[in-house]
Amino acid sequence: xxxxxxxxxxxxxxxxxxxxxxxxxxxxxxxxxxxxxxxxxxxxxxxxxxxxxxxxxxxxxxxxxxxxxxxxxxxxxxxxxxxxxxxxxxxxxxxxxxxxxxxxxxxxxxxxxxxxxxxxxxxxxxxxxxxxxxxxxxxxxxxxxxxxxxxxxxxxxxxxxxxxxxxxxxxxxxxxxxxxxxxxxxxxxxxxxxxxxxxxxxxxxxxxxxxxxxxxxxxxxxxxxxxxxxxxxxxxxxxxxxxxxxxxxxxxxxxxxxxxxxxxxxxxxxxxxxxxxxxxxxxxxxxxxxxxxxxxxxxxxxxxxxxxxxxxxxxx
Ligand SMILES: C[S@@+](CC[C@H](N)C(=O)[O-])C[C@H]1O[C@@H](n2cnc3c(N)ncnc32)[C@H](O)[C@@H]1O
Numbered sequence: 001x002x003x004x005x006x007x008x009x010x011x012x013x014x015x016x017x018x019x020x021x022x023x024x025x026x027x028x029x030x031x032x033x034x035x036x037x038x039x040x041x042x043x044x045x046x047x048x049x050x051x052x053x054x055x056x057x058x059x060x061x062x063x064x065x066x067x068x069x070x071x072x073x074x075x076x077x078x079x080x081x082x083x084x085x086x087x088x089x090x091x092x093x094x095x096x097x098x099x100x101x102x103x104x105x106x107x108x109x110x111x112x113x114x115x116x117x118x119x120x121x122x123x124x125x126x127x128x129x130x131x132x133x134x135x136x137x138x139x140x141x142x143x144x145x146x147x148x149x150x151x152x153x154x155x156x157x158x159x160x161x162x163x164x165x166x167x168x169x170x171x172x173x174x175x176x177x178x179x180x181x182x183x184x185x186x187x188x189x190x191x192x193x194x195x196x197x198x199x200x201x202x203x204x205x206x207x208x209x210x211x212x213x214x215x216x217x218x219x220x221x222x223x224x225x226x227x228x229x230x231x232x233x234x235x236x237x238x239x240x241x242x243x244x245x246x247x248x249x250x251x252x253x254x255x256x257x258x259x260x261x262x263x264x265x266x267x268x269x270x271x272x273x274x275x276x277x278x279x280x281x282x283x284x285x286x287x288x289x290x291x292x293x294x295x296x297x298x299x300x301x302x303x304x305x306x307x308x309x310x311x312x313x314x315x316x
Contacts, residue, residue, distance in 0.1 A: 002114070002117045002118050002121045002129050002131060003130070004113070004131050004132070004133060005130070005131070005132045005133070005134075005141075006110070006133050006134075007132060007133060007134035007138075007140055008108065008110060008133045008134060008135070009134075009135055011224065011225060014033075014225060015225050015262045017030060018030075018033070018225065018261060019261060019262070019264055019266075022261070023266075026272075026273055026275055027266075027272065027273070027275070028274065029217055029274055029276050031217075031276060031277040032135060032137070033217045033220055034214070034216060034217050034220070034276065034277065035107075035109040035112075036109060036111075036216070036220040036224070037112055038216055038220070039109065039213060039216045040085060040109045040112035041112070042212055042213040043085065043213060044085075044086060045209050045213075046205075046210055046213060049205050049207065051201045051202050051205045051206075052202050053198070054158070054159055054189075054308075054309055055158075057304050057308050058089060058158070058159070058309050058311060059089055059092065061302050061304055061309060061310070061311045062093070062157075062311060063092055064302075065302045065311070066092050066093070066095070066096040067096060068302075069096070069302075069313065070093070070096040070097050072185070072299065072300065072313050073093075073097060073153050073185065073313075074151060075097070075099045075150060076099050076100070076149060076150035077097065077100060077101060077149065077150060077153045078101050078104065078145055078149040079093065079097070079102070079104065079153055079155060080106065080152060080154045080155065080179065081105045081155040081156070081157075082106050082136045082155075082156045082160070082176075083108075083136065083158060083160040084107050084116065084131075085107060085109075085112070085116065085158065086112070087105055087116045087117070087119070087120050089189075090103070090155065091123075093155065093187075094120070094124055094127065100127055101128070101147040101148065101150070102146070103124075103128070103129050103130070104131070104132060104142060104145075105117055105120070105129070105131050105132070106131075106132045106133075106134060106136060106140060107133065108134070108135055108136075110133040113131050114131060116131075117129050128145055128146060128147065130143040130145065136175075142179075150183075151184045151185070152179055152180060152181070153184065153185050153187060154176050154180065154184075154186045154187070155186075155187045156186065156187070156188045157187075157189040158189055159189050159190060159279065159309070161173075161188060161190060162190070162246070162278070162281065162282075163277060163279060164280070165278065165280075166290060169290060170290060170294050173186075173290070173291060173293075173294030173296060174294045176294070177296060177316055180315070180316050181316075182316070184315070184316070185299070185314060186313070186314040187311065187313050188311070188312050189309065189311055189312075190282050190309070190310045190312055191279070191281050191309055192283065192303070192307055192308060192309060193281045193282065193283055194281070194307075196240045196242070198308075199240045199281065200238060200239065200240055200247070203247050203279070204236070204237075204238040208236075210249075211236035214238075214249050214277070215231050215251065217251070218231055225261065226262070227259060227260065227261040227262075228259060228260050230257070232254075233255055234253055235251070235252050235254060236249070236250075236251060236252075237249070237250045237252050237273070238250075244280075245281050245286075246278045246281065247279040247281070248278055249275075249276050249277040249279075250273040250274060250275055250276065251274045251276055252272070253270060253271065254270065255270050256268070256270050284298075284301050284303075287310075291314055295316050296314040296316060297314060298313075298314050299313045299314060299315055300313045
């Protein structure tokens with residue numbers, strides 16, 4: 001039996017967050033809102049696309065180096081995963097680690113998290129699975145495992161760290177560092193800088209799956225907080241900002257229009273954009289510098305032969 005700990009923020013906080021973001025110039029929406037049940041499924045579809053090199057490359061790196069990663073992590077760890085999604089890459093770890101004390105998947109997308117946790121619970125009998133629904137931008141209380149824990153290892157795959165601007169990335173890593181004592185570690189997937197064409201295609205595929213994923217943020221808001229966004233009146237755009245080293249995903253308003261959110265009317269001019277997600281790309285040195293600001297030292301970096309992606313193990 002899997003018991004979910006629910007620390008998902010209340011709808012009132014969500015509405016306040018949305019209105020604050022849409023009152024900025026340029027308008028924004030928090031990228032966590034891309035993920036409801038449908039958004040998580042669309043993300044899985046993105047991972048299957050030939051253009052989205054990240055997911056298959058990261059999985060390949062994990063598979064190729066599983067034994068070495070497991071040796072660094074050691075036995076009896078409490079495995080805490082932020083933004084766990086379908087927990088697919090986690091299976092590589094769970095297949096290789098010895099005597100994992102418990103697994104704590106944390107995600108904002110509640111139904112998807114619970115389904116993934118149940119699948120892990122079924123496939124790894126004997127492993128205690130303790131899912132927590134919450135926003136990792138806030139403090140999250142971790143459940144207490146029944147077994148004794150030798151060390152805590154935080155897993156953060158999927159290049160999700162790239163969604164944070166550099167300042168908030170350091171703050172997030174500092175919160176992770178607070179969980180880690182001597183011997184504990186952070187295993188993280190970090191996407192690397194590369195050709196603009198490869199990057200832009202990964203975030204704007206010809207089949208339009210990423211476009212659907214991006215528009216899902218509006219669908220999610222209509223379902224959850226009763227806004228009246230017309231999805232057809234916005235279009236997806238993804239561009240690489242070379243100076244900032246990040247992909248930017250936007251939704252562009254096709255017409256002059258008004259949208260009502262909790263009784264508040266927000267106007268959009270034709271061509272105006274909502275910034276929905278950033279995805280920063282790092283050099284290994286650049287990421288090591290960022291992590292050091294949060295007190296982490298990079299112990300090992302694994303990459304693929306084309307240096308598209310990296311999996312890194314860090315300690316305090
Ligand atoms: C890029 S996906 C990665 C999923 C999975 N880790 C993987 O590698 O395939 C990001 C995941 O983080 C979750 N997420 C995004 N923002 C979040 C937040 N603020 N708090 C908790 N989870 C969040 C999403 O629901 C999604 O499952």
